[in-house]
Amino acid sequence: MAMAATEVNLDVRGLxxxxxxxxxxxxxxxxxxxxxxRALVSREPLPLFPLLxxxxxxxxxxxxxxxxxxxxxxRAGDRQAAEVG
Amino acid sequence: MNAGLSLEQAPPLSVPLRFxxxxxxxxxxxxxxxxxxxxxxxxxxxSAGALALSHLLALGxxxxxxxxxxxxxxxxxxxxxxxxxxxxxxxxHSLLVLGTLTLASGFLGAGQNAFRVAVLLLGLGLGAFLxxxxxxxxxxxxxxxxxxxxxxxxxxxxxxxxxxxxxxLGHGGLGLPLWRWPLTDLHLAWGLLGWIxxxxxxxxxxxxxxxxxxxxxxxxxxxxxxxxxxVLLGWHSLAVWRGWPLARLPALLLALVLAALxxxxxxxxxxxxxxxxxxxxxxxxxxxRALLLASVIGAASLLASPTAAARLALAATxxxxxxxALSVVNGMLYKIVPxxxxxxxxxxxxxRIEVRHSIVLPNMKSIVPEKRSRQQFALHLxxxxxxxxxxxxxxxxxxxxxxxxxxxxxxxxxxVQGVLCYRAECRHIDHYR
Numbered sequence: 001m002a003m004a005a006t007e008v009n010l011d012v013r014g015l016x017x018x019x020x021x022x023x024x025x026x027x028x029x030x031x032x033x034x035x036x037x038r039a040l041v042s043r044e045p046l047p048l049f050p051l052l053x054x055x056x057x058x059x060x061x062x063x064x065x066x067x068x069x070x071x072x073x074x075r076a077g078d079r080q081a082a083e084v085g
Numbered sequence: 086m087n088a089g090l091s092l093e094q095a096p097p098l099s100v101p102l103r104f105x106x107x108x109x110x111x112x113x114x115x116x117x118x119x120x121x122x123x124x125x126x127x128x129x130x131x132s133a134g135a136l137a138l139s140h141l142l143a144l145g146x147x148x149x150x151x152x153x154x155x156x157x158x159x160x161x162x163x164x165x166x167x168x169x170x171x172x173x174x175x176x177x178h179s180l181l182v183l184g185t186l187t188l189a190s191g192f193l194g195a196g197q198n199a200f201r202v203a204v205l206l207l208g209l210g211l212g213a214f215l216x217x218x219x220x221x222x223x224x225x226x227x228x229x230x231x232x233x234x235x236x237x238x239x240x241x242x243x244x245x246x247x248x249x250x251x252x253x254l255g256h257g258g259l260g261l262p263l264w265r266w267p268l269t270d271l272h273l274a275w276g277l278l279g280w281i282x283x284x285x286x287x288x289x290x291x292x293x294x295x296x297x298x299x300x301x302x303x304x305x306x307x308x309x310x311x312x313x314x315x316v317l318l319g320w321h322s323l324a325v326w327r328g329w330p331l332a333r334l335p336a337l338l339l340a341l342v343l344a345a346l347x348x349x350x351x352x353x354x355x356x357x358x359x360x361x362x363x364x365x366x367x368x369x370x371x372x373x374r375a376l377l378l379a380s381v382i383g384a385a386s387l388l389a390s391p392t393a394a395a396r397l398a399l400a401a402t403x404x405x406x407x408x409x410a411l412s413v414v415n416g417m418l419y420k421i422v423p424x425x426x427x428x429x430x431x432x433x434x435x436x437r438i439e440v441r442h443s444i445v446l447p448n449m450k451s452i453v454p455e456k457r458s459r460q461q462f463a464l465h466l467x468x469x470x471x472x473x474x475x476x477x478x479x480x481x482x483x484x485x486x487x488x489x490x491x492x493x494x495x496x497x498x499x500x501v502q503g504v505l506c507y508r509a510e511c512r513h514i515d516h517y518r
Contacts, residue, residue: 014358016298017420018427018449025431029442043295046161047428054435067301 010039013068021048028057028073036074036081043067058082096156096170098429098507103178104153105418106500111145111185112411112493118189119486124479130399137192142406143276144185144207148242150414151284152177152214154421155235159218162291163225163232173217180210191256200257204250211246215239230307234287237311241279241318248272267325277402278339279318281410283311286346288417293350296420297366298359306349314342333387340387344380347373347409363450364458368416371466375408400476408469415465415496422500423452426507433514440517446510453503461499464492 010027012020020041025048027037044061052059052073062070074081115138119126126134156174159167167173184206191199219239225232249272290302301307317335324332350373354366379401386397427449434441471485 014298016359017296017424021431022448046164051428051431051435054432 006035007038008035010037013040013042021045021051024048024071024073025051025055028052028055031073031075031081033075033078034080036072036078039071039073041069041071044069045071096160096167096174098425100170100174101153101157101421101425102504103174104149104156105422106497106504107178107182108146108149108153108414109493109497109500111141111149112496113490114145114189115141116486116489116493118193120483120490124475124482127399127403127476127479127482130395130402133192133194137189139402139406140185140192141189142411143281144181144188147281147406147410147414148211149181149185150418151281152181154288154417155218155284157421157425158288158291159221159225159235162229163222163235165221165225167217167221173213177210177214177217180206180213184210188253197256197258200253201259204253204257207253208246208250211242215243215246231287231291234283234290234307234311237315238280238284238287240315241275241283245272245276245280248275270325271322273402274318274321277405278314278343282343282346283314285410285413286310286314289346289350289413292417292420293353293369297354297357297369299353299357302349302353306346310342310346314339317342336387337384340380340384344377347377347380351377363419364455364462365416365419367462368412368419368465371469372409372412372416375404375412375469379404379409396476400473403472403476407472412465412469415461418496418500419453419458422503423449426452426503430507430510430514433511437514437517440514444514444517447506452506453499457495457499457502461492461495464488464495468492 008027008031010023012023015023020039024037024039024041024045027039031037044063044067048071049059056076057073058076059074060072062072064070118134118138118141122134126132126138129135156167156170159165184203187195187199187206188203191197191203218235222232222236222239248268252268252272290307293299294301317339321332321335321339323329324335351370354370354373357366382397382404383401386394386401389397427446430446434444434446437444468485468488468491471481471488475482475485
């Protein structure tokens with residue numbers, strides 16, 4: 001049975017561009033195997049996705065109320081981090 | 086779900102930048118024209134100088150920036166790729182530059198052939214732009230308020246271009262009668278409201294909350310403003326064309342809608358969560374106050390005597406173009422250019438896997454220095470106030486033009502600083518060991 005993945009939480013709502021993107025990128029680079037980042041953002045960060053793709057990360061967006069979203073990011077290929085809840 | 090942008094969807098930085106860097110040069114040409122010809126330019130809206138000036142501004146400055154911004158914003162806001170952005174961007178930009186210069190030269194006395202060439206160049210350039218953007222917007226997967234609004238704005242541009250081409254062919258003596266009234270009034274109304282105001286409103290409800298950290302625009306406004314503007318614009322056009330009774334009513338309602346847009350934006354800006362004021366905020370505030378004033382003066386011109394109405398309409402048009410649209414476009418440039426530079430540097434950095442953790446990129450605020458953009462804002466404000474006073478005291482128009490010249494020169498300089506910063510950082514990334 002796989003170990004439960006841990007999560008790093010980040011709340012970047014209310015920060016001006018491009019600080020949310022900078023903080024999410026910095027947080028992603030700190031991830032260890034089995035770990036993923038959960039970021040709360042004010043809106044879907046479309047410009048971030050190419051940057052994540054280039055750096056070898058995968059992500060999932062969960063839409064919340066009023067355009068806000070929850071962004072889950074893990075290292076591409078890290079199935080343990082990807083498959084949790 | 087890994088939906089969103091792929092790397093191929095974002096256009097190269099050169100595509101929007103070529104539009105953004107050209108715009109202040111047309112501003113310099115417009116200011117130079119006013120300095121050269123002096124008060125005669127604004128003596129009447131029919132003067133050759135006034136027509137050349139208004140097209141240098143509306144096409145060369147405002148539409149230039151708005152077209153460049155759409156190339157960039159469509160992938161970001163609508164999640165859709167514009168076909169062959171480098172090639173189509175270069176084509177539309179070249180045709181818009183050459184067409185605007187030729188049209189201005191036609192108004193300044195270069196003859197009928199200049200109008201014929203201008204109609205061809207602008208018809209092809211803006212027609213290609215409408216085709217490329219329209220095709221992308223039809224396929225847009227994100228059917229949000231902004232996508233719907235952008236579709237209306239493109240329809241407004243198509244109406245403006247159609248009327249403009251008809252008028253241009255009349256100037257060029259190509260069989261069609263030069264029926265100045267009411268076609269000119271409709272061309273102006275579609276250009277200012279259907280294209281410029283609609284696109285600025287649609288972009289505002291994305292970028293104002295995003296960059297100024299305000300609450301969102303009211304949902305009803307995002308859903309109905311663009312469509313409402315078009316219903317009123319259609320009503321106004323038919324009323325003018327067919328001579329319907331109460332022809333002034335839709336025009337008054339249009340002024341009311343624009344005043345509401347200005348008031349709501351000013352209220353949102355006063356409720357922003359981030360209390361640090363930057364130069365972009367200052368431009369937005371001036372722009373929205375100017376829109377409010379332009380709406381009031383424009384409404385007053387509809388009810389005034391014919392002599393007063395001409396002066397009031399001129400003041401409202403100047404306020405709209407220079408006070409509202411130019412200020413807001415200026416404010417957007419100071420956010421969009423640093424953001425794009427930052428984004429493209431991040432993309433470039435990602436290609437240097439071995440050194441990417443060792444390089445610290447500049448943050449957005451340092452890409453175009455705030456001090457210089459503040460100086461440009463002061464020049465912009467002084468030029469605007471002097472120009473408006475110049476409507477009453479024409480001797481002030483030449484000093485206003487001189488300030489305006491300095492304003493556009495500094496804007497160009499500031500934007501070039503952003504490009505130079507990008508180039509320096511690219512060299513740093515590429516050669517870092």
